[in-house]
Amino acid sequence: MRHDHLITSKQLSRADIETVLDRAAEIDADPSAVADRHANSVLGLLFFEPSTRTKMSFETAMKRLGGSVIDMGSIESSSVKKGETLADTVRVTEGYADALVLRHPKQGSATMASEFVDVPLLNAGDGAGHHPTQTLLDLYTIRENAGLDDLTIGIMGDLKYGRTVHSLAYALTNFDTRQHFISPESLQLPREVVYDLHQQGNTQIREHESLDDVLPSLDVLYVTRIQRERFPDENEYQKIAGEYQIDLETLEDARDDLTVMHPLPRVDEIAPEIDDTDHAAYFEQAHNGIPVRMALLDILLENNSDADTRGEDDE
């Protein structure tokens, strides 16, 4: 992977993705081999909106590499409150840290911020924009459970607003996949995303309003949360959300080796009775955030220290 920053999964070629997933698999197999690998490195966390899960996962990944983490904390108590620009915030903090993780509510902010810093910057979500490390851990989980080629995947729930879903669908076009999108009409994939996916090479795209037709053919079912706040009417929400929830009965027609995924947190989308079946891969999926983010940090910190060395040779 020859990048300084990780902003979007669109920047990643099939080879880049495989480099990260292979490294993650190596680390997963023997974490102790990298336990002191970045012992003198510091990772800076800049979260301009709350996201405990992603933050803890990055923090754990860095510490499992032997490194340290510093956290800007909530924006309530930060210089941002005093009117500091994002450009200034990242230029100050790059003096503290060897890499930065940025989450920001504004789309495009990660790209902008990356232009002001020399240390690697990882986008951990920029509004309706991208969240590439979630995509990579999703791909890793799919690869481990079903393989990434000759894959039939169903992606169900809120396909309109879910940036997780758009990033994943886009990344899967690097592989030989059949993608089925299952949602109520009001939460379908945006037309420009469908258009974009059709432009890519290896993927077939189908849209459905019901899971029934496609379930028996699926290797993977990726469920997302339908958010209450998308619906002006509570009854309407209850009725629609109910149709896109799964339980043991729903899965009767599924293949025995169907893998069920969910980015978590879930509310009612997946009944707890599924947790103990072999279908359930969502906790494993969350746990995969650690080796995948370790792999990414390892690669980017390594690239960067190579770059530093090259710089010194030139002088």
Add this chain to the structure above:
Amino acid sequence: MRHDHLITSKQLSRADIETVLDRAAEIDADPSAVADRHANSVLGLLFFEPSTRTKMSFETAMKRLGGSVIDMGSIESSSVKKGETLADTVRVTEGYADALVLRHPKQGSATMASEFVDVPLLNAGDGAGHHPTQTLLDLYTIRENAGLDDLTIGIMGDLKYGRTVHSLAYALTNFDTRQHFISPESLQLPREVVYDLHQQGNTQIREHESLDDVLPSLDVLYVTRIQRERFPDENEYQKIAGEYQIDLETLEDARDDLTVMHPLPRVDEIAPEIDDTDHAAYFEQAHNGIPVRMALLDILLENNSDADTRGEDDE
């Protein structure tokens, strides 16, 4: 100690308690011997209600063992806000951490959570339930200052609501002790606690409304805070709280080697003039949280890695 989790001090036998206290004493005598002992371990802190003191103490203990700490942060910014269940939260975070510390406002939550995880879970307070690490540091402080056998202890203040007090009283029944409970009538020990204590072996239980009668016989006086919010009437609070505060004058009839303890924070229960006397053991008591929690973490992480190894041998 053959436990995977630490949920309540009631689960601890006399031998268990002595194992922890002996290990704490060893660590206290030579902390440098364990300074890198758990260098590649991560402790996860899940505090569903604020408790800076307990959190800092666990964090320090883990870092003094060479380990790392990750913190879920406030629930305001967490997945819990989105409706995640406690069972899901602990199942996700056990993928990040080698042990978990849980504080939760709901009684019984620690027991429930422990059923969902394989890593050791330590209860740091579950509502009106238990807080076993506080009890262990109290026992350690008593043992260091007065010994745990042939002990006469007075426990004074709010005995009705204080879970600290109930846990300690219960744990002391493992030893040869005389326990005097001193409180206003409205804040007496609950009858079921008294009943429970009487069922145990080695302890004598007496209740008093005034400290005067028993003070001269005490080895240890354990003072707790009477909380303003327990009283509908401010004057009533002032009058009653005043009677259960101690100063140099109060202690005139005490033995020279009386040890005064308090779980802290204190407000007016102990006059600052006592701080510089040999009676005062409350700061030492707070500091003892470090070796005691180090000992516990050491034992539970050790048990767990033994369990992992045994598991592997079986396969």
Add this chain to the structure above:
Amino acid sequence: MRHDHLITSKQLSRADIETVLDRAAEIDADPSAVADRHANSVLGLLFFEPSTRTKMSFETAMKRLGGSVIDMGSIESSSVKKGETLADTVRVTEGYADALVLRHPKQGSATMASEFVDVPLLNAGDGAGHHPTQTLLDLYTIRENAGLDDLTIGIMGDLKYGRTVHSLAYALTNFDTRQHFISPESLQLPREVVYDLHQQGNTQIREHESLDDVLPSLDVLYVTRIQRERFPDENEYQKIAGEYQIDLETLEDARDDLTVMHPLPRVDEIAPEIDDTDHAAYFEQAHNGIPVRMALLDILLENNSDADTRGEDDE
């Protein structure tokens, strides 16, 4: 430096300052030499008012020395909320940490707190009082860019309320300097500060309402923020603040090697077009917080462990 605590820059002699700056320069030149130097030490952060920047800088410094950091967190969730005194808080936390950093809104609080603890205490700001580590990083930045002797410096903006400015001005009287103070009349240096500065040895003091007269003579221009909340009238603020902002045009008459500094965060005081010129030293200045705080922590932790050893020899 023979001090146990760092409370105010007034306690520092010229020799003390040079000891810290020399150590910082050594660390800056080869940070890897100290990367594990305080591997078994813990730094406690007690921030009674928010200050992300200073907190992150101390945290980074400690971690770059190989050490660990524990954080009291916000006072909202702490024992302080329950009515604990500052004296009790520091006495408890000194049992957890090898050194403490305190920020508190009340002037004099750092001095008071330091009287209750044996571990080194560093003042990170006590209300309108002192903020000595900011002063030391300012001095370090001036020394690196312009030298501290035979220096002509302009200090501009809010000179009435800015504790940063008072501390810096005072510390500079240890060196052979000419200090020009540029501000609107309503935000001039307090008369007692001017008097104090005049009492010191090596410095010349001049006050101005406009930058124009002195700009061509300056080696360093130190800009501070004029805060909106100081002015009852928004128009008045806009008019005055506008006169003390600098851009490329303002700097036309400046020397080519003029160094522009700012404690950050900035709002509109320095136009972004200056960022890419050789004048701009404010990001470097923020980054200098790391080696300077590393040097301070190193010296104070070292002093303290010497003191411990001496103590033991005496017994």
